[in-house]
Amino acid sequence: MPEGDTVHRLAGRLHAALAGLELARSDVRVPRFATADLAGQHVVEVVAHGKHVLMRLDDVTVHSHLKMEGAWHVHPLGTRWSRPAHEARIVLDTVPAAMPTGDARPLQAVGFALGELDLVRRDAENEVVGHLGPDPLADDWDRAEALRRLTAQPSRPIGLALLDQRAVSGFGNDYRNEVLFLRGVLPETPVGATDVEGVLDLAVRLIRANRDRSQRVTSGNLRRGERLWVAHRDGRPCRRCGTRIERGLLGEDPTTERITWFCPRCQR
Numbered sequence: 132m133p134e135g136d137t138v139h140r141l142a143g144r145l146h147a148a149l150a151g152l153e154l155a156r157s158d159v160r161v162p163r164f165a166t167a168d169l170a171g172q173h174v175v176e177v178v179a180h181g182k183h184v185l186m187r188l189d190d191v192t193v194h195s196h197l198k199m200e201g202a203w204h205v206h207p208l209g210t211r212w213s214r215p216a217h218e219a220r221i222v223l224d225t226v227p228a229a230m231p232t233g234d235a236r237p238l239q240a241v242g243f244a245l246g247e248l249d250l251v252r253r254d255a256e257n258e259v260v261g262h263l264g265p266d267p268l269a270d271d272w273d274r275a276e277a278l279r280r281l282t283a284q285p286s287r288p289i290g291l292a293l294l295d296q297r298a299v300s301g302f303g304n305d306y307r308n309e310v311l312f313l314r315g316v317l318p319e320t321p322v323g324a325t326d327v328e329g330v331l332d333l334a335v336r337l338i339r340a341n342r343d344r345s346q347r348v349t350s351g352n353l354r355r356g357e358r359l360w361v362a363h364r365d366g367r368p369c370r371r372c373g374t375r376i377e378r379g380l381l382g383e384d385p386t387t388e389r390i391t392w393f394c395p396r397c398q399r
């Protein structure tokens with residue numbers, strides 16, 4: 132699943148392609164918004180909050196979340212889609228836009244297989260993202276508030292708190308596992324027994340360092356297969372001590388369990 136760094140890059144690409152353009156036609160393929168007509172609206176800006184994308188038009192915000200399989204594609208109108216048509220959830224055609232080649236063509240933005248898609252009034256964005264915790268990739272990052280939310284339940288495992296988007300926004304499973312390895316902490320460790328400031332500050336440094344990279348790196352090694360310490364590496368030797376990396380499951384309940392990876396020697 133894309134994490135905050137990936138989603139911020141996506142929002143940046145959408146903003147660069149679409150900001151300032153007027154929509155000529157819209158087709159929202161989810162029942163709740165099927166009658167919406169966004170023609171005549173301009174794309175004011177596209178921003179991310181955590182893993183959520185907010186495409187702000189004149190009056191309306193198009194809110195989306197990629198979840199597992201979602202994607203946004205932008206291409207000249209008439210380009211053959213690279214994903215099946217039945218996966219399209221929203222299609223936005225623009226008025227002709229200046230191309231790098233010098234001519235002007237309409238663009239088309241298509242949201243495929245979006246896990247969430249809502250249209251809300253601009254002044255009602257809080258209905259879809261108001262619950263989210265501070266985002267370390269946002270200009271208004273509030274470290275103190277993130278710490279307050281992360282430590283609100285001292286008995287909760289740190290591995291769960293870090294993934295809770297209501298506490299801090301943008302971290303997913305790769306960052307959770309990598310940061311806890313680097314801090315020598317097992318994911319099940321209660322928040323109250325964890326140096327949460329140390330964990331948070333390192334997680335923030337890592338996600339910021341990866342914001343402008345196409346490949347997520349936590350090991351400092353850019354070579355393929357060597358970019359992460361423990362995530363996706365169960366059964367393979369720890370890069371530090373050689374012990375076999377193990378995997379487990381951690382969730383608030385069985386329906387929300389996600390995989391954990393850890394070194395049983397480096398993390399205690």
Ligand SMILES: [Zn+2]
Nearest residue numbers: 369372394397
């Ligand atoms: Zn180790």
